[in-house]
Amino acid sequence: MLTVAENELLARTGAGTPMGNYLREFWTPAVRAASLEADGAPARVRLFGRNYVAFRATDGRVGFFDEECPHRCVSLSLARNEDNALRCLFHGWKIDVSGRLVEAPSEPPERQESFCAHVKINHYPTREAGGLIWVYLGTRAVPPSLFDLEFARLPESQVDIRRAVLRCNWLQGFEGTLDTVHAGILHVGWTGDPGRRWEGAQGAELHVLSRNVPSATIEFEPRRYGFREGALRSMPDGSCYARIRDVVLPYYSFIPTPGGAACFVTIVVPIDDETHMQWYIIYDPVKPIAEAARARLMADTSGDRDDFASDLGGWHNRWSQDRALMKTGHWTGIARPLPFEDFAVQEAMGPIMDRTREQLGSSDVTIVRTRRLLLEAARSFAEGKVPDVGDHARVRALAIRLAGDADWRQIDTLAPPASLPAPAAAARRPQIE
Numbered sequence: 001m002l003t004v005a006e007n008e009l010l011a012r013t014g015a016g017t018p019m020g021n022y023l024r025e026f027w028t029p030a031v032r033a034a035s036l037e038a039d040g041a042p043a044r045v046r047l048f049g050r051n052y053v054a055f056r057a058t059d060g061r062v063g064f065f066d067e068e069c070p071h072r073c074v075s076l077s078l079a080r081n082e083d084n085a086l087r088c089l090f091h092g093w094k095i096d097v098s099g100r101l102v103e104a105p106s107e108p109p110e111r112q113e114s115f116c117a118h119v120k121i122n123h124y125p126t127r128e129a130g131g132l133i134w135v136y137l138g139t140r141a142v143p144p145s146l147f148d149l150e151f152a153r154l155p156e157s158q159v160d161i162r163r164a165v166l167r168c169n170w171l172q173g174f175e176g177t178l179d180t181v182h183a184g185i186l187h188v189g190w191t192g193d194p195g196r197r198w199e200g201a202q203g204a205e206l207h208v209l210s211r212n213v214p215s216a217t218i219e220f221e222p223r224r225y226g227f228r229e230g231a232l233r234s235m236p237d238g239s240c241y242a243r244i245r246d247v248v249l250p251y252y253s254f255i256p257t258p259g260g261a262a263c264f265v266t267i268v269v270p271i272d273d274e275t276h277m278q279w280y281i282i283y284d285p286v287k288p289i290a291e292a293a294r295a296r297l298m299a300d301t302s303g304d305r306d307d308f309a310s311d312l313g314g315w316h317n318r319w320s321q322d323r324a325l326m327k328t329g330h331w332t333g334i335a336r337p338l339p340f341e342d343f344a345v346q347e348a349m350g351p352i353m354d355r356t357r358e359q360l361g362s363s364d365v366t367i368v369r370t371r372r373l374l375l376e377a378a379r380s381f382a383e384g385k386v387p388d389v390g391d392h393a394r395v396r397a398l399a400i401r402l403a404g405d406a407d408w409r410q411i412d413t414l415a416p417p418a419s420l421p422a423p424a425a426a427a428r429r430p431q432i433e
């Protein structure tokens with residue numbers, strides 16, 4: 001449970017807020033790189049309660065400006081994109097990709113040059129890595145380094161990126177990605193049903209390991225970037241099922257995938273206080289993601305990579321919940337792509353969850369820890385302390401069955417020992433109760 005002031009500090013990210021200032025000090029994943037075409041349509045981007053425009057210039061560079069034209073504030077997302085510049089439709093002002101006004105046809109020719117030199121345009125540095133365009137919205141004259149995350153070093157063929165836009169505060173989304181115990185309960189309609197296309201043996205294993213042993217002992221190792229978590233389940237055969245993962249401040253959650261599937265990380269970014277985006281990034285560190293696997297991933301969503309939960313629904317249709325289906329054994333009644341179950345519960349907490357009213361249990365220890373770290377980080381930043389982010393080179397999540405006396409802290413997740421065998425096939429395919 002938090003105080004009102006703590007909840008406000010964590011949730012609010014608009015201009016001038018401590019959390020907003022802190023989050024802006026990191027490179028923010030803003031748009032999918034492939035969604036910007038040279039001389040193509042500019043993208044409207046909303047982050048931390050402000051609107052921006054992103055575009056790819058003729059030569060491939062990316063420009064990132066405040067959305068409004070510096071003249072009379074028309075949206076530059078409507079502008080012409082040509083000749084390495086945006087040209088506003090209204091009076092033809094031309095702003096080059098580096099953020100300089102280079103033509104203002106509404107002014108007399110003889111004073112255009114001096115006029116242009118005096119017009120200020122808010123533009124922001126960008127980087128392109130891991131299939132994303134990252135923008136720096138902070139105040140440092142020299143931006144920090146981009147995080148050295150594994151997926152950001154891989155070729156496009158090994159990374160699959162999609163985004164959901166949700167109608168609730170960012171911290172509800174982030175906390176959802178931190179909650180290890182819900183997997184075998186909320187998602188039992190997926191993890192316990194061998195007929196569903198997502199999971200195969202992985203989901204069945206998750207069912208046995210999470211649903212049949214839903215509670216876990218959760219331990220931590222502090223890291224400069226956040227912490228490493230070991231969620232440990234003692235299995236009936238004496239082995240230990242360990243879900244080991246990193247939580248990287250300010251909003252990265254690396255999620256173990258059972259059965260040796262590709263790696264998975266979520267990035268949860270505020271759009272404004274009552275809306276946020278969740279990037280779902282699946283990556284294979286060693287080989288391209290097969291086309292069939294990509295197609296399957298997309299079939300589980302509505303198909304729009306930039307808003308894959310656009311037909312999520314809401315209170316008006318209770319997120320498509322089907323009560324008749326629940327009577328026949330489906331846990332949530334939300335027979336939609338698996339992440340929609342997550343999104344429904346996150347939105348159903350309300351636009352900004354009131355954390356003064358919750359009553360937490362032992363399984364919420366990861367959320368408690370993350371809140372504490374975020375509060376400390378935002379307060380320290382407000383006092384002038386630069387975030388200490390550490391080294392991300394060996395961040396990777398792992399789900400593994402270990403001997404009962406093994407120490408999960410000794411596991412190098414990039415070079416793990418062989419996992420103990422999965423449970424017997426019959427035990428891996430239980431009926432949904």
Ligand code: FES
Nearest residue numbers: 069071072088091
């Ligand atoms: S409003 Fe953009 S040029 Fe006038």
Ligand SMILES: [Fe+2]
Nearest residue numbers: 182183187342
């Ligand atoms: Fe989930």
